Amino acid sequence: MANKAARIIITIAGFAIGFQIMFLILYFNSYLGFFRLDYLPTLAVELVGALIIGIIFYFLSPRIINTCIKAKDWIENKLQTTPMQDILYGFLGTVMGLLLANLFTRAFLGIPWIGGYIPIIFNIIMAYLGASIALKKKDELSNIISSSLGTLQKKKKKPAVINLVKPKILDTSVIIDGRIADICRTGFIEGTLVIPGFVLEELRHIADSSDGLKRNRGRRGLDILNKIQKELDIEVEIYEGDFDDIAEVDSKLVKLAQILEGCIITNDFNLNKVAEFQKVKVLNINELANAVKPVVLPGEEMMVQVIKDGKEMGQGVAYLDDGTMIVVDGGKKYIGDTIEVVVTSVLQTAAGRMIFAKPKSL
Incomplete structure (x- = not known):
């Protein structure tokens, strides 16, 4: 029923358009004399032309309806x-x-015949330009609005409410890592956890990978998200927006952090540097893990098991329970043994911490 009504409306619209077109053709013909209509009534010619165009619109109406439906779906998406x-x-x-x-x-409007069409064309052009310019300048507009509201609050002598808790945006690597769930459980993370839709899409692609290792990593990430959302007492928000003009997920995360004025939680070293360069705050899980490790000072003694040889000649390598690497100078001959060592120096980097030691017996 709706389809038939739509076809009738399109046909009537085609008839009206055809009548207007024929009217304009006959009007210009009266001045320019393209063809003669001495024996034909003008109204009859207009009605015949309008009828022909109306019939054309009737046969084209299914295609027009389908195009409108596709356009509606595209706009909704x-x-x-x-x-x-x-x-x-x-x-x-x-x-x-x-x-x-x-x-x-x-x-x-005073221009004969075409004066009524110029405003329509001009309205379409100006509407497009207005929307395009507003979207390109949205950051500047946000700053202007924020400044105006701040000035208005000062004039009213009301204290400005400052939200110190910024939203935390999770990237793919930190979700797969899994330690974020344990940190949230301790209560050290405040505010809303924002999970972008494009990060979820990347996780889904990883979980559907043909590579077994990637597939397990992706599924682990999805399990971690379900755990955070269902078991932990923390607000989780899914950001459905996307940035079609940006290809890289890391760049999208930085852009989203700038828009939401939030910070990114990650353990990706490169993303950390890119975000800091663009003045976006980053919470690095690896840096947090290094910060809470026990402090080891030069001269301190400890028992370690030398597992393998090091890069330099005569060196041995051992590990603490938290995964910290210990390079034992002259420890190659003790591979497989548990020995007592003395710490000589500690090297702290963004990637982790490394302890240098030597056997106590030396």
Whole structure:
């Protein structure tokens, strides 16, 4: 029923368009004399032309309806994946463009026959330009609005409310790592955990990988997310928006952190450096793990088991229970033995901590 009604409406619209087209053709013909209509009534010619175009529209109506349905679905999908901030700025930009268009197009209304069409074209152009400019300048507009609200609050002599707890955005590597769930359980993480939709999509691709190791890592990441959402007392938010103009997931995370004014939780060394360069705060799980390791000072003695030889001649390598590497100078001959060593120095880097020692007997 709806399909038949849509076809009738399209046919009527085609008839109206055809009548208007024929009217314009006959009008210009009266001045230019392309062809003669001495024995044909003008109204009859207009009705015949309108009827022909109406019939054409009737036969094209199924294709027009399908195109409209596809356009509707595309618009709905775009709106679902577009951040609300972008929608609001785009709407405001469109309204401003239409207001400007209606102010300037009044001068064209007096032009015969085409004066009624110029405002329509101008409205479309200005609406597009208004929305496009508003979206490109959304960061500047946000700063202007924030500054205006701050000035208004100062004038009213009301203390500004500052939200010190920033949202925490999780990247793929820290989700797969799994330690974030244990940290959240301890209560050291405050605020909302934001899980971007493009990170979930990357996890899904990893979980569906043909490589067994990648597949297990992806499924572990999805299990960690379910654990955080269902078992832990912390707010979790799924960010459905995406940045189609950005290909890399790391770049999308940095952009999202800038928009939400949040910080990224990661253990990816490269992402850490890129985010810091763009002045985005980063919480690195590896740095946290290094910070809470027991402090070891030069001259301290400990018992270690030398497991393998080191890179340099005569060196042996041992490990503490927390995974810290100990390089034992002259320890190659003690491989497989548990010996007492004396710490000579400690090297701390962003990638971890390394302890240098020598056998106590030396």
